[in-house]
Amino acid sequence: MRRYISFIITLLGLSSAAWAAENTPTFKLTGDVSLLSQYVEYGLNQSEGSPALQGSFWFNFGPQFRMGLWGSNTNYKNSDDHFNLRGNADIKIDFSQDSHATIAYSYSKFFKEGDRDGQILGLHLNFGSYRLTYDSLSNWEGTHSRSSRIGFGKETVVFTDWKWDLEAGYNSPNVTGISSYFDLRTALGTNWGVIYFEGAVTGTTAASDLDGTGDVYFILSAKTGF
Template sequence: MRRHFAFIIILLGLSSAHAAENNSPTFKMTGDVSLLSHYVEYGLSQSDKSPALQGSFWFNFGPQFRLGLWGSNTNFEHSDDHFNLRINGDIKIDFSQANNAVIYYSESQYFKAGDRNGNLFGLHLNFSDFKVLYDHMSNWEGTKHSSVRYGLGLDLHVWNSWIWVNEVGYNTPDVTTVDPYFDFKTGLGTKWGPVFVEGSVTGTSASSDLDGQGDFFFILSAKTEF
């Protein structure tokens, strides 16, 4: 974790230097609301095949740094954790108009039992439509053990206003009962007025080790920003 903090400090310095070359930032609030037929994260069900309502609110300290909250209802078998609240912060460093790096940290709290409380840290590199992802979870699926995920993503614009969203990840949970496994998501979406609607399919290569939580799922979602 100390290496993570050192890396953040270095990139904060790069971010400050880059910001000094630009105009003064405009402080503003942003957010979004999403409705999903099923909440799946990194290939694993977080709502036990039930619908989920999610929302996020951000205060932007200029174009590069922001803080905010994110929340979603959850549902897990044999658990009293039914709501996940995350306190988020991220730094965006622009290399060019289409290329950037995003470093994020989330303090994740579950209510009411709190068995899954932990934190998330990650670095996402965005090159136009292509993404390289690194995510670290301190309490993977409530096991009290960490997991690292390495991912690749590709968003393709098809049929004018449609977007084909693809992502694959390699997960390495520090749990003896679960071997490293792949997760994937592919979906097709478009903007319908102010709402982005998407249909997607997710799955993992280790559904038998995850008690059905990593099965193949079809998800419908709608998201609007403000």
């Protein structure tokens, strides 16, 4: 963990140097809205198979730093938590025209019980169409225990204007009775006007240990941004 913090401090220093080299920042608001047939995050169902409406809003403090909010309806067994609101902040460090790193932080708040409240700290690396991610969660699935995830993904253009996205993640929850497991996701999508339509299949290697939340799911989604 100390090495991870040291690495973040080093990247922040590089970010400050890169910021000074940029032109005058453009301050603007960006965001997106998504409608999903069900909400599944890293292979785990967050809406009990029900549709989900999600939205995010970001205020960009120039080309590298931004802060914002993300929200989604949720549904869990034996819980009154039906909405998740996240306060987000991230810093982007460009290495080249098509490669960069992002340091991301989220405070995740659930309404109304709040048993799943927690923090998410991430380091995401992008190299062209490839990405490598590391995320640390302070309260994994409401267990009040930590978990970490290492993910590897790739996006490929197929059929001229379709995008095929493939991602695999290795999850290590510090929870008694639950072993480390993989989550897998494959998706195919395309733009139709200003809306991006996607069909995805996701699942985990530990569905029996996760009380059915890590089964194989098919998700349809539509997303538009501004």
